[in-house]
Amino acid sequence: MDLPDIDASAWAELETAAVDPQSGFRYLNLCSVDTEKRPQARMIVLRAADRSARRLEFHTDTRSPKWLELSATPHVTVLGFSAESRLQLRLQGKVELHGPGSGAAGTAWDRLPARTRMTYAGGPPGDERAFETIGVAAPADEAEGKARFGLLIFRASTLDWFQLRQQDNRRALFSYDETGALSSRRWVNP
Template sequence: METPSVDWNVNNLEDLLSNIWRRLQQGAAGRHDPWHTAALATISAGQPATRTVVLRAVDIPARTLMFFSDARANKIQQILERPRVEWLFYDSFQRVQLRARAGAVVHHLNPITEAVWRSRPDLNYLHYLSLLPPGTSLPASLPSEEEALPEDEFAYRNFAVVVTTLDQLDWLRLLDTGHTRALFTWDLDHFSGRWMVA
């Protein structure tokens, strides 16, 4: 496991927020980083639905976090119907939790997905080659793949990029001497940060 290079022993909100962004960048860049994967919650038929996703990119000025998905996955339809999500990151070594609320936009077969697809030679397109959508019950015999499209083209048709724009960060550090919590919110052009009771 990669060791994060963020010192959480700060006593002002500006430094803390900078460290949170730095920590998210480390998570996106480090395959074995504790924040490389996170729980992502959506709403499905009025009920919460949670799964693990991979943090792929962080854009600090835009306040966005990005992940990839099969466009046919249930979570994509859930986001299209209710474009609000919450990320949950946890580092068990540093005992730091981050909840990030965001609006979400699904990109599919558009210039954004094409740019990401073409610019990432490490992208494993095999994840998007299933003939059946994720979550489908498997039949007794699987469909023949004889008439399948060329692998790259078929995989790209199933590829989606989800960009989430953060409007709230809820940071919590668990300490034996007393927990520390801070809340950051963005409302249009208004920003606020404050310490909270943990």
């Protein structure tokens, strides 16, 4: 496979993962820094991918520490690994935050199934919760969830593609300009 094919294949994997819950790249690590400049990593669900714009979309609760971290420092790394294909994708770029009331967040909210909307109606992420209430569904108001729903749009500036093989691991680096066009590509030592 040549470099342009590898780039296209990686983004096709991400586009598939956004609609296929069984994909190896459906759950990705979002790596950021907190307000004290300590590294933070968490699993997030890939909700949409667009290879032409080099864009990924994720959802979050705007009360979460993640939202505050990204507001202060929007430069992040997104890391995924598919055990089936033994492929690692590491993307670096910047996140745009679209909060409640924004058109982009409203459109994303409208596409969510009701069961997913309700996940934003509970208590703030990270707050203490009594063990006795775990598994007990509390009455929730969908409007409360919408008022806490945030959309994260990640735009990749680089892709580090790494293929684990029995022999001769492969690694390639790709860079993109501000429009998402491929600006450079090269093989590197794994």
